[in-house]
Amino acid sequence: MALEEDIRWFKQQFLSKIEKAVQGTPFKPDLLVAIAVQETGYIWRNLYKRMPVSDVLTLCVGDTIDSPKRSAFPKTKAELLSVSNGDKMFSIARKSLELMATYIRGYESSVSNPDKFCHGFGIFQYDLQFFLENPDYFLQKQWYSFDNCLQLCIRELKQALRRVYGNGKAELTDKEMVYVAIAYNRGRVNFNLGFKQGYFDGTKYYGQYIWDYLQTSKSILVREQFMRAVWFEIFRKEENGNAYPVIAGMNGDKCVKLFELKSRSIAELKHIFEGDPWAATFVVAPKDKPIPTPVPEEDIRQKVLDIAVREASKGRSHAPGNEIDVLVLDPLRPIMVELGHLGAGQKDDFYNWCAAWVTYVCRSANIKIPDRYKTFWASVALVDSWRDMGKRTGAWFPKGTRSPKPGDIVCFNWDGDADLDHIGIVRGSEPGAVLTCEGNKNNSEGLFTRNLSVVDGFLDIEILASQLT
Incomplete structure (x- = not known):
């Protein structure tokens, strides 16, 4: 299915960076995937099969809504031009709109209006309302870098987390992550409304889409997730004159699985590891020899x-x-x-x-x-x-x-x-x-x-x- 293919591509490109970025936060990588799909998926899913990732990132711009529907700065072209470097920013935002619209349908009327320009920049859509406090991101086109976009998204999510749940929230359920995403989108949350909050496209609300994309993302494991664990022997347990290896599957310095191979037959080991996706890299070795470092299969x-x-x-x-x-x-x-x-x-x-x-x-x-x-x-x-x-x-x-x-x-x-x-x-x-x-x-x-x-x-x-x- 198209959505699953799109999410798989996104994970193949960016998952390792996202996993590193969310360490020490209560956010799960699948939340970032869901936000990217909701914010700019309609752009990059139409581009990634025909151009390099670097070019896809440059075209992740959007949101041409202005006054009277827009309340945040800049509500109009005139308001943007009234601030320092506003003329440069308008030129960048206008050219970005024109370039993106050559690939993505639906922006024809915006392009035909010379006063229209983009307000969202980057694969997670950092809004132009932050131009006054962070002008370099926009003027230097820093959204061309996924790392820059990811850093700002994590920062905005942390601020949204504090607005929704205060300080000290160390873990989040899927439902709680959706509420944080709603606050990321609209600034605040009303728990009485459930997921029917945030941008409404006439079919679903932002929160409903985030929930759907989050669940879909969780169901998709890319090869990188299976292959990143490296299995090796960490020590041998001495018992009754026998030495039994204790092996670990490590993701960097994080232990994702730990097994003691005491009194295990090869048949038992096969049964254990065939049901474990991390076992894609597991190698059974005699107890008197070290566990070899596996060589991942190349895609x-x-x-x-x-x-x-x-x-x-x-x-x-x-x-x-x-x-x-x-x-x-x-x-x-x-x-x-x-x-x-x-x-x-x-x-x-x-x-x-x-x-x-x-x-x-x-x-x-x-x-x-x-x-x-x-x-x-x-x-x-x-x-x-x-x-x-x-x-x-x-x-x-x-x-x-x-x-x-x-x-x-x-x-x-x-x-x-x-x-x-x-x-x-x-x-x-x-x-x-x-x-x-x-x-x-x-x-x-x-x-x-x-x-x-x-x-x-x-x-x-x-x-x-x-x-x-």
């Missing part, structure tokens, strides 16, 4: 996607001897010379540099892409080589047999003949289209949107990587 799909987006976003063009030429083609020139597809002294001859670019990305993710797959007649610098490799490894899925997944490799056929024409890496999908990272569209890298009608098929990156180990 190859996410790694390929991250590298592809990072490289494609550079927008480099190819020319003989330049950066792209050296990075993607030089490693494949020896095999092309060997096959007679490239003269030893030539720099621009037989190749598809889009295929060489995909090779470079996959190899950067430590996938063992060969120079030439088995007996295929050409090197992996040819797009057709990838379809052949996909079919022979079981990684090939013709168009229509499976939906594309981020990190997959996509092959294109412009004219429907036997030969493939282009290749890229999937970063997302839309109805009738696939979002891609590519080398060599009009001789440049980039992030693009392609119609599914020109897709020939996909290579599942996880299957491919597993077969090439």
